[in-house]
Amino acid sequence: MTCHPGEPDDTGSRRTESCPVRAFVTRLTPEGRGAIAVVRIWGPDAVDVASALFRPQGQLRLDQTAPSRLRLGRIGEALGDEVVAVVLEAAVPTVEVQCHGGAAAVELVITALEKAGAQRCDRWRVTEQAASDRLSAEALNDLAHAPTILTAEILLDQAQGAFRRELVRLTEAIDQQPVQALAVVEELIRRAAVGVRLPPGWGVVIAGPPNLGKGRFLNGLAGFPRAIVDPAPGTTRDVVTIRTSFGGWPVEIVDTAGLRRTEDAIENLGIAMSQREQERADLVLLVLDR
Numbered sequence: 150m151t152c153h154p155g156e157p158d159d160t161g162s163r164r165t166e167s168c169p170v171r172a173f174v175t176r177l178t179p180e181g182r183g184a185i186a187v188v189r190i191w192g193p194d195a196v197d198v199a200s201a202l203f204r205p206q207g208q209l210r211l212d213q214t215a216p217s218r219l220r221l222g223r224i225g226e227a228l229g230d231e232v233v234a235v236v237l238e239a240a241v242p243t244v245e246v247q248c249h250g251g252a253a254a255v256e257l258v259i260t261a262l263e264k265a266g267a268q269r270c271d272r273w274r275v276t277e278q279a280a281s282d283r284l285s286a287e288a289l290n291d292l293a294h295a296p297t298i299l300t301a302e303i304l305l306d307q308a309q310g311a312f313r314r315e316l317v318r319l320t321e322a323i324d325q326q327p328v329q330a331l332a333v334v335e336e337l338i339r340r341a342a343v344g345v346r347l348p349p350g351w352g353v354v355i356a357g358p359p360n361l362g363k364g365r366f367l368n369g370l371a372g373f374p375r376a377i378v379d380p381a382p383g384t385t386r387d388v389v390t391i392r393t394s395f396g397g398w399p400v401e402i403v404d405t406a407g408l409r410r411t412e413d414a415i416e417n418l419g420i421a422m423s424q425r426e427q428e429r430a431d432l433v434l435l436v437l438d439r
């Protein structure tokens with residue numbers, strides 16, 4: 150059964166027996182190191198759970214603090230992490246804890262909350278609640294990983310219902326201007342190919358015979374010496390990847406082993422890898438000797 154803490158059940162009372170989870174905890178900010186991370190606790194017992202752990206710098210406990218007031222204190226075993234906690238004004242009791250952003254600090258805080266009775270869950274649950282529909286939720290989720298401003302702008306637009314607005318426009322046009330409606334459908338299908346590339350980007354593979362400057366080309370695009378460049382043919386065996394963007398569009402560029410007949414077993418593995426990469430690429434840049 151899906152558990153939504155804080156939602157009244159059919160009888161109007163808070164779920165207790167059918168739903169034992171009285172507080173959920175998740176990290177709101179994306180994975181990876183940052184100066185600050187935000188941890189959210191929500192559910193009927195969220196304020197109690199957080200307040201029991203929060204060691205305020207001042208006198209008042211967290212559950213005695215007015216909503217929206219930021220409080221400095223500590224959470225976590227031993228010294229714990231120095232955090233800012235705030236009770237939010239929300240339909241479901243909710244507390245947000247801003248802790249240090251390193252993986253260990255976040256883990257310290259979440260583990261403490263788990264031990265106090267909160268159930269750890271995926272950020273997706275919060276995203277789903279915040280968004281108006283599934284597509285907006287996915288866009289909001291992807292927004293956390295947007296590699297460029299352009300992709301962030303598109304994903305933000307989607308998170309705010311761009312697709313839904315297009316569908317409304319489409320349904321209005323179907324009766325009155327069917328030709329225009331068809332054009333909208335075609336445009337949406339065309340843009341779908343772009344949408345699925347956000348945020349991972351497009352895959353570009355550099356391939357071709359050995360010793361033609363593929364590695365040097367990759368390094369030029371990267372702006373730093375990523376691949377080994379050497380006069381000896383067959384130097385590149387592994388797949389060498391960089392992430393960059395062109396005009397705001399994210400691209401993953403993959404340099405691969407030069408394609409030739411060889412007795413070298415390791416080089417042959419590299420050539421097989423190159424062929425696999427070419428099959429799944431959006432674009433293969435074949436480098437040839439003129």
Ligand SMILES: Nc1nc2c(ncn2[C@@H]2O[C@H](COP(=O)(O)OP(=O)(O)O)[C@@H](O)[C@H]2O)c(=O)[nH]1
Pocket residue numbers: 358359360361362363364365366377378379380381382383384385407
């Ligand atoms: N003259 C000249 N030499 C190049 C150029 N690009 C690469 N090379 C040289 O060609 C050799 C092979 O280059 P590399 O990038 O390793 O080729 P790959 O085997 O295709 O990856 C190296 O000695 C490079 O210095 C270029 O544009 N001009």
Ligand SMILES: [Mg+2]
Pocket residue numbers: 360363364376377384385405407
């Ligand atoms: Mg090479």
